[in-house]
Amino acid sequence: MCKKKLYYIGFLFLVMLLSACSSRGMDGGAITAQDLPSEPPKADITATIQNSSNYEMDDIIEANFPKVTTVEGDGSNAEVYATTRFNLSELSTLLTDTIKPDEISDVKNDQQILIYPNEFITLRESEADNSVLLIEVASDEFVRRNYSPNFLSTYFALRLLDDVLDVDDWGKRYKGTYSGMGGLGTPSRGNTTFRGGGPGTGK
Template sequence: MKDYAGIIVVGIIAFFLLFNVFGGNDQRGMSGSATEDTYGELPSEPDRSEILNTIEMSEAKDIESLVQESFPLLDTVRSDQGISRIYMTKELTLKEVADSLSSAISPEEISERQENKQALIYPDHFVIIQESDEEAGLITIELASDEFVRNNYSPSFFQGLFLGSLLNRALGSNDWYDRRRSSCQQTGNCYGGYGMYGNYNSGGTSSMRGSTNRGGGPGTGK
């Protein structure tokens, strides 16, 4: 009986080892919203005047806290090197979001508005504000860590927003822009801005997708 029990135990261990090697669905690299035909119900949010009042009256000392308390969380994009949280509003325009945030906490750099997007640079974070291509009237507010931008973003995304030399300085490098551009051209697999249905277009030959990770924020009942 002992011999049979040993064989059974060995067989169970072998099964799980084979499952982990061949049957798992571990997707390394970047993850975010799953590819979908429709997003479903968006997070609820306060009305326009309440959002603006929350920002104006906030005692937040940093941009991360200010964005978190002012807008509902839509999605989270993770990679092996950094994290980017996506917030949203349908109550404010792109200009209102950028102006209200920069008035409450001054950024180190603020870009012009180009192609329905604008970016603010703060210590430790980039705030990238865009008009959604997928949902009419929706503004996404991407709160990306410096680490996430440095290791995932394609420099081409920032064309018309910031000079390469400014990005180098903001990311603590002398040559980030050129090195990253060369890498992105070779791989075609750099992050090029948030897409609600899992497509993180790089302008290259592929895109990045992952598993859904949404929720939180004001007005969600949490």
């Protein structure tokens, strides 16, 4: 009887371990080309985006790239998409030529942020596979409540962020810890956590 119990406990432990590995695999930084469904050719995606009649960048991204995860934040969620068809420079140029953003950051640490009305679009290579470009779409509300001021201030002046997020002294009033793409950490406001130590599922 004791032996059976030990086998059962061992089996449960194995299932829990495999589940934990699966959750970590959904972290934006852990996405590889094998995790993505088949994509149309680059020329087709480019033509579709350039000829889009939609003027909302979040809708354009959702229509053209596979979603890999959803990040649950305080008050709202962010969506992370991915592609193997473009590098950062190519996709940044395509998106900004299609709809001009209000602000464009410099590329730092292989990452760039585009600010559109009501949303932040972040482009970054996957840490696990540099052939995969990650695309995070986060609303102003998500950024305001969850993003780390220290992180964002490396891309934009805090005064500019105060204006964009419509909060005086945003960096002092909000103390989020999130730095993009389902990275580990939890927002410091409210009761929200990022499931699995990072993003939730979302494929």
